[in-house]
Amino acid sequence: xxxxxxxxxxxxxxxxxxxxxxxxxxxxxxxxxxxxxxxxxxxxxxxxxxxxxxxxxxxxxxxxxxxxxxxxxxxxxxxxxxxxxxxxxxxxxxxxxxxxxxxxxxxxxxxxxxxxxxxxxxxxxxxxxxxxxxxxxxxxxxxxxxxxxxxxxxxxxxxxxxxxxxxxxxxxxxxxxxxxxxxxxxxxxxxxxxxxxxxxxxxxxxxxxxxxxxxxxxxxxxxxx
Amino acid sequence: xxxxxxxxxxxxxxxxxxxxxxxxxxxxxxxxxxxxxxxxxxxxxxxxxxxxxxxxxxxxxxxxxxxxxxxxxxxxxxxxxxxxxxxxxxxxxxxxxxxxxxxxxxxxxxxxxxxxxxxxxxxxxx
Numbered sequence: 223x224x225x226x227x228x229x230x231x232x233x234x235x236x237x238x239x240x241x242x243x244x245x246x247x248x249x250x251x252x253x254x255x256x257x258x259x260x261x262x263x264x265x266x267x268x269x270x271x272x273x274x275x276x277x278x279x280x281x282x283x284x285x286x287x288x289x290x291x292x293x294x295x296x297x298x299x300x301x302x303x304x305x306x307x308x309x310x311x312x313x314x315x316x317x318x319x320x321x322x323x324x325x326x327x328x329x330x331x332x333x334x335x336x337x338x339x340x341x342x343x344x345x346x347x348x349x350x351x352x353x354x355x356x357x358x359x360x361x362x363x364x365x366x367x368x369x370x371x372x373x374x375x376x377x378x379x380x381x382x383x384x385x386x387x388x389x390x391x392x393x394x395x396x397x398x399x400x401x402x403x404x405x406x407x408x409x410x411x412x413x414x415x416x417x418x419x420x421x422x423x424x425x426x427x428x429x430x431x432x433x434x435x436x437x438x439x440x441x442x443x444x445x446x447x
Numbered sequence: 448x449x450x451x452x453x454x455x456x457x458x459x460x461x462x463x464x465x466x467x468x469x470x471x472x473x474x475x476x477x478x479x480x481x482x483x484x485x486x487x488x489x490x491x492x493x494x495x496x497x498x499x500x501x502x503x504x505x506x507x508x509x510x511x512x513x514x515x516x517x518x519x520x521x522x523x524x525x526x527x528x529x530x531x532x533x534x535x536x537x538x539x540x541x542x543x544x545x546x547x548x549x550x551x552x553x554x555x556x557x558x559x560x561x562x563x564x565x566x567x568x569x570x571x572x573x
Contacts, residue, residue, distance in 0.1 A: 231573075270493025272455060288487070291494050293455050295566070302563055309484050310539055312452040315565040320573065322459040322557075322566040324470060329497075 230341045237408040238339045239297045241391065245405055246300035248393050250280035259434050260334055261286050263364045263441070271329035276318050276353055277336030281305025284313075295321065318349045323356040326444070331356065331363045335437070337420075338367040338410050341386070346410065350424035354444045362429065363442045365421070370411035372436040385411045412438050448564045451538035453506045454498055458550035459557075459566045468551035471502040474509040475556070477546035484539050488531045495525060495534065512537055 242249065256264070260283055267273065269289035278284065278294030279301050285308055295316035296302045305313035316322050318336060331353050340346045353363055373380040377389075388406040395401035418428045421442045431440035453471055463469035500519035507515045515537075520530050547556040548564060555572060558565055 269489070270497065272494065272497045289490065289493065291451065291455075291490075291497075293452060297567070299563060299565065303561075306563060310449075310487070310490060312449050312455075313563070314448070314452065314456065315563060315567060316459065317567055320459040320461070320566075320568055322456045324457050325464055327455075 227342055227344065230345055233341050234339065234408065237341075237388070237406065241405045241407045242296075242298040243300050245391050245393060246280075246298055246304065249391070250301065250304050253280055253282050256283050256286050257334070257366070257435055257437070259432070259439050260332065260364065260366065263332065263362075264290070267330055273328050273330040273332070274321070274323060274353075274356065276316075276321065276331060276333040277339075278302070278305045278313060279335075281308045281311070281313060283332060283334060284308040284311040293323075319345065319352055321352055321356055325355055326358045328357050329361050331361070332365075333363065334366040335368065337365060337417075338412060339408060341408055341410065343420075347420050347423045350420055350426065350442070354424055354426045354442065357444055359444060359446060361443065363426065364439065365417060365442065366437050366439045367412045367417055368409055369433065369436050369438050370413045371433075375436045377436075379411060381413065383411075385413065387411065414438070448543045448559050448562055449539055450506060450510065450541045450543065451494070451498075452564070453543075453548070454503055456548075456564070456566070458553060458555065459568050460550070460553050460555060460572050463550055463552040466552040469553075471499075471505055472548040472550055472557065474506065474543065475547040475549055477510055477543045477559075479510060480542045480544045480562075481536075481540055482542055484535075486532060486535050488528065488535075491531045491534050491538070492525045494538075495520060498538075507537060510541070510543070512541075 264286040267290050271290045275292050275294040292311045294305045294313040299315050302313045302315045337346050391405045393403045417438045417440050425445050426442035429441045458469040504515050544562045546559045549556045
């Protein structure tokens with residue numbers, strides 16, 4: 223984890239962004255179905271609504287509802303390029319801390335498995351605040367982050383374990399099955415209540431929250447000023 | 448980059464968000480490509496109310512589509528098949544493949560390469 227705020231950007235560049243650029247294609251091939259909470263959240267959005275998918279990856283969540291319009295964004299150009307193929311939606315390259323969107327405009331936003339890649343507490347809060355900024359009063363934001371408490375997963379982490387970790391991504395060579403390459407990605411594992419607390423600090427109200435498939439999730443709305 | 452996208456993006460620089468000059472971003476040196484997509488009249492009818500028509504007129508003009516109506520089609524006008532088809536063609540089927548999007552406030556130019564717009568800021572603008 224980065225020691226100083228000033229180093230965090232460079233740290234994430236090396237330990238998150240560059241890794242996704244390298245593994246984009248393989249990563250995408252293994253991510254094709256939305257998680258149930260994400261799917262039902264998007265299906266319930268009224269037709270004609272406009273929203274954003276921040277850290278859209280390969281755009282698998284753009285496939286859920288074709289009656290709404292979503293602008294996906296990702297730090298990885300390779301992933302944005304894949305996401306861009308999911309019509310009628312769009313995808314651009316952008317940074318979660320500096321989104322290219324107007325204030326208080328969107329009907330909804332989703333940010334799935336993204337904020338756990340920011341390497342300091344203040345950057346995680348800033349990321350959520352930046353998304354809340356773009357959503358209109360009464361609009362909803364679904365945020366999902368990897369949980370520390372997942373003792374039944376194959377990773378087996380649980381309460382009390384280290385929260386800032388490197389997780390290997392192993393890419394096997396397609397032509398030579400014995401050859402593989404390992405890329406390490408940085409993650410901050412969220413403990414129970416942490417996502418809700420970050421949302422509060424970011425200026426949001428938590429509407430609903432819960433746990434699904436080794437992740438904590440929360441639906442937030444901008445606090446009424 | 449689909450033309451509709453330009454209606455929902457602005458400058459990534461924080462200070463520009465409060466300036467009316469930062470929206471819409473302005474196209475320069477745009478190279479267009481048409482790609483046929485399924486025509487979904489319901490989709491167009493549903494999203495038009497959320498379109499900033501003045502901004503779309505600016506965008507359409509910059510891209511060489513000068514025939515956009517002066518006022519946003521509403522109500523009955525949104526049942527006109529030709530209107531919906533024209534909008535479908537402009538908003539979804541017209542792709543900006545190469546070019547730049549320039550902020551009218553700070554002057555920063557975002558590059559569009561092979562159809563993907565890149566809004567990452569250089570370190571001096573962060």
